[in-house]
Amino acid sequence: AQTVTQSQPEMSVQEAETVTLSCTYDTSESDYYLFWYKQPPSRQMILVIRQEAYKQQNATENRFSVNFQKAAKSFSLKISDSQLGDAAMYFCAYRSARSGNTPLVFGKGTRLSVIA
């Protein structure tokens, strides 16, 4: 079974600064997808960024980028120019690329605080 580990229960960052959230995962599969989801106080899950394992290029979405190290099974999220609205729980998630509609496996989350 796949597992996802987020070793930072809480992080904080000054507004406009950069912060990196860590995520490692364990799998024996070679093809899969990795995600970062944001869960604000409203509890609505919001997709932040997605990475296909077969792609070497790191995904980026505006201020959000990832550092995907497949050999190390590491998938960190970098948030640049942090904004107050970035404060939320961030979950790293894994999804198998095997046939069929596979579910997401989530890490325990990192609570990010943004300091004005």
Add this chain to the structure above:
Amino acid sequence: GAVVSQHPSRVICKSGTSVKIECRSLDFQATTMFWYRQFPKQSLMLMATSNEGSKATYEQGVEKDKFLINHASLTLSTLTVTSAHPEDSSFYICSASRGAGSTDTQYFGPGTRLTVL
């Protein structure tokens, strides 16, 4: 965009009663829906995978007779918590995918907070 709704957003019920939670895909047909449970300050744990027209597949440790899942149409899945107890109090979240493959994006509903007194 793809929108998934859940109803109710929060519900309080007495111990021993049953509660039904609806998950609807509003602007797309969902071949597969997933039900997750989230305890306070914890992660989302998959409860079951629901495919339209077939029986749900439950994760190990999830009682299928207690958490009844029905996916009768391509836009609606329901989760019924039967004979609810205080330990069933939690946040329940559904997600839905258009297609039947792992490349299909999962869209999340806003969740339902269940409190059992």
